[in-house]
Amino acid sequence: MSESEKHKIEELTKKIEEHNYNYYVAAQPTIGDFEFDKLLEELIQLEKQYPEFLSPNSPTQRVGGQITKEFKNVKHKIPFLSLGNTYSEEELKDFDDRIKKALGNDSEYVCELKYDGVAIGLTYINGELVQAVTRGDGESGDDVTTNVKTIKSIPLKLRGHNYPKEFEIRGEIFMPLKVFEEINIEREKNEEPLMANPRNAAAGTLKMQDSAIVAQRSLDCFLYFMIGEDLPHTNHYDNLKVAKTWGFKISEHIKMAPEIMDVFNFINHWDEERNNLEFDIDGVVIKVNSYEQQRILGFTAKSPRWAIAYKFKTQRVSTILESIVYQVGRTGSITPVANLKPVSLAGTTVKRASLHNADIIEKLDVRVGDTVFVEKGGEIIPKIIGVDLSKRHEYSDKVIYATECPECRATLVRKEEEANHYCPNELGCPPQVKGKMEHFVGRKALNIDSLGAETIAQLYDAGLVKNVADIYNLKKEDVAKLERMAEKSVNNLFAGIEASKKIPFERVLYGIGIRHIGETTAKKLAYYFKNIDSLKNANLEQLLEVGDIGETTAKAILDYFSNEQTADIIKRLKESGLQFELSEDQLVNSSDKLKDVSFVVSGVFSKFSRDDLKKTIEQNGGKNVGSISAKTSYVIAGDNMGPEKHKKAEKLGIPIISEDDFINMIK
Ligand code: IVH
Numbered sequence: 001m002s003e004s005e006k007h008k009i010e011e012l013t014k015k016i017e018e019h020n021y022n023y024y025v026a027a028q029p030t031i032g033d034f035e036f037d038k039l040l041e042e043l044i045q046l047e048k049q050y051p052e053f054l055s056p057n058s059p060t061q062r063v064g065g066q067i068t069k070e071f072k073n074v075k076h077k078i079p080f081l082s083l084g085n086t087y088s089e090e091e092l093k094d095f096d097d098r099i100k101k102a103l104g105n106d107s108e109y110v111c112e113l114k115y116d117g118v119a120i121g122l123t124y125i126n127g128e129l130v131q132a133v134t135r136g137d138g139e140s141g142d143d144v145t146t147n148v149k150t151i152k153s154i155p156l157k158l159r160g161h162n163y164p165k166e167f168e169i170r171g172e173i174f175m176p177l178k179v180f181e182e183i184n185i186e187r188e189k190n191e192e193p194l195m196a197n198p199r200n201a202a203a204g205t206l207k208m209q210d211s212a213i214v215a216q217r218s219l220d221c222f223l224y225f226m227i228g229e230d231l232p233h234t235n236h237y238d239n240l241k242v243a244k245t246w247g248f249k250i251s252e253h254i255k256m257a258p259e260i261m262d263v264f265n266f267i268n269h270w271d272e273e274r275n276n277l278e279f280d281i282d283g284v285v286i287k288v289n290s291y292e293q294q295r296i297l298g299f300t301a302k303s304p305r306w307a308i309a310y311k312f313k314t315q316r317v318s319t320i321l322e323s324i325v326y327q328v329g330r331t332g333s334i335t336p337v338a339n340l341k342p343v344s345l346a347g348t349t350v351k352r353a354s355l356h357n358a359d360i361i362e363k364l365d366v367r368v369g370d371t372v373f374v375e376k377g378g379e380i381i382p383k384i385i386g387v388d389l390s391k392r393h394e395y396s397d398k399v400i401y402a403t404e405c406p407e408c409r410a411t412l413v414r415k416e417e418e419a420n421h422y423c424p425n426e427l428g429c430p431p432q433v434k435g436k437m438e439h440f441v442g443r444k445a446l447n448i449d450s451l452g453a454e455t456i457a458q459l460y461d462a463g464l465v466k467n468v469a470d471i472y473n474l475k476k477e478d479v480a481k482l483e484r485m486a487e488k489s490v491n492n493l494f495a496g497i498e499a500s501k502k503i504p505f506e507r508v509l510y511g512i513g514i515r516h517i518g519e520t521t522a523k524k525l526a527y528y529f530k531n532i533d534s535l536k537n538a539n540l541e542q543l544l545e546v547g548d549i550g551e552t553t554a555k556a557i558l559d560y561f562s563n564e565q566t567a568d569i570i571k572r573l574k575e576s577g578l579q580f581e582l583s584e585d586q587l588v589n590s591s592d593k594l595k596d597v598s599f600v601v602s603g604v605f606s607k608f609s610r611d612d613l614k615k616t617i618e619q620n621g622g623k624n625v626g627s628i629s630a631k632t633s634y635v636i637a638g639d640n641m642g643p644e645k646h647k648k649a650e651k652l653g654i655p656i657i658s659e660d661d662f663i664n665m666i667k
Contacts, residue, residue, distance in 0.1 A: 275347025330435025
């Protein structure tokens with residue numbers, strides 16, 4: 001019986017990886033998302049039923065879920081060198097001369113794009129990905145295997161058969177521009193700090209502790225360098241071609257260049273075309289093709305003599321600063337924005353640029369009417385980097401920063417330690433009020449998806465809602481009078497509002513929008529205080545006792561509850577029937593018995609799924625960590641716990657307990 005299930009798991013695994021390859025590497029999908037999800041779900045269920053056949057490289061592992069508290073530092077077998085850089089054609093010619101001098105005229109170059117991301121080394125043994133390590137300082141890097149496995153274009157098992165038993169392939173992990181832009185749009189909406197550029201975003205994502213979030217970030221990876229004893233060919237180009245057949249994503253834009261002129265043509269082509277790519281590049285890499293010739297040329301201390309990076313100059317234009325406007329965000333934070341005379345830069349038309357805050361304006365001394373330099377150095381949001389003083393008008397005035405909120409005329413404030421000005425009129429300033437409502441009804445909060453930003457604006461402008469509590473006092477007949485509000489929309493809206501009354505306490509707590517309280521903190525507070533009244537009555541010391549709550553957050557909570565108007569909103573929401581305490585079910589299953597206790601969960605369990613086990617740890621105040629260290633309190637071992645983990649726990653003297661021991665702990 002189980003042999004045939006094993007076979008089925010293997011078949012499904014193959015099929016899913018094939019579809020993954022078609023979609024993410026070959027860019028030629030052969031089934032739809034729905035069917036794909038069905039296959040994956042089938043495999044998940046089978047693996048749950050027969051955990052003994054769950055392989056660490058199963059495609060089900062690509063969704064992530066494992067938490068890594070600290071990334072293990074790993075020494076590179078072969079140093080991870082970087083490349084010599086140049087910005088000038090002259091120096092590139094010198095490079096060519098040096099090569100010719102050493103090799104005679106008998107050499108060929110391979111030209112590649114220089115991907116702007118994070119370098120990674122992937123080790124494969126018997127066709128399976130076993131380790132992914134970042135470049136680090138070149139000698140050793142971080143083991144980010146768990147996170148890398150979520151990158152769909154990186155094969156977990158290789159295709160074909162003729163790959164070496166063991167080899168390393170290096171490449172660049174990057175965030176596609178589209179993904180980067182989407183994340184920043186979302187962040188802007190939530191008033192979270194924007195990510196500076198796709199490279200930082202990729203680097204940050206790769207080092208995240210929660211691999212499930214990494215999986216959502218859609219990173220991608222081009223491979224460009226092979227290391228191994230028995231590679232099939234004796235030159236770089238042919239090996240990359242073969243690596244492609246093993247399932248690696250190798251760029252199509254790799255070109256053989258017999259002469260240095262061909263290299264220049266490649267550079268000029270991509271300097272023009274780079275804005276049409278779906279990812280960032282910051283130059284071109286030129287490599288001598290033959291391994292034998294590479295060996296003859298050798299290395300300097302830092303980089304190979306057989307390769308060089310030609311870096312593109314940052315794209316910069318000048319244009320006129322026409323005006324400065326001030327934007328108010330959901331939390332009242334003010335952002336000065338420069339309106340520019342439209343100008344074309346790096347493939348897009350730039351009309352606006354953020355000026356960030358008063359200090360930046362002061363430092364740049366930009367003035368309305370100035371000709372300014374605008375740059376897009378990897379950043380998607382263009383930056384004003386300076387003023388062309390030679391073009392400044394004789395009678396220009398220094399910018400006087402806004403003193404009043406452009407929306408509600410409240411006097412702006414600036415806290416000493418903060419860079420931004422704020423509009424303090426939290427409950428009366430239109431964009432703040434509307435923004436708060438949008439946050440409140442958002443997917444992660446009260447999830448009223450029939451109430452979008454547009455409807456909120458409509459309701460607000462009609463005077464029907466002034467704060468989130470008013471949502472629950474809306475009358476159908478008033479809403480029906482609004483434009484574009486057909487009966488069906490009205491019914492949907494009210495059904496959504498009604499359903500939101502069942503949303504659990506922690507999400508309501510997140511939704512009411514206390515400053516600095518994100519989803520995770522809201523959850524922690526909810527489980528710690530159990531209901532809104534105990535939270536409201538907590539003093540600074542008590543708040544600081546909750547794990548991971550610092551002074552700023554604690555003060556924001558105190559501020560929030562000391563405000564009479566917010567107290568009234570909470571009172572009204574309570575009267576409307578929203579959840580302001582943990583449910584019976586949550587209470588029964590929660591405690592703070594595991595406060596300050598950290599666990600590593602390993603293996604397969606019979607009474608819990610791994611996710612449930614982790615959730616139970618959290619609900620009881622404990623912490624999940626990904627790898628065993630001296631600080632780990634317990635390892636909960638299930639079937640098939642990895643032998644390495646077992647050894648490590650024993651070595652460090654960390655108690656290894658069973659799931660029954662764990663259940664006794666929380667009883
Ligand atoms: S080859 C020993 N090829 O640029 C040669 N590197 O400063 C190894 N990079 O650390 C590098 N695109 O992260 C190579 N097509 C490409 C590349 C590339 C980007 C990065 C890589 C490296 C850095 C060099």
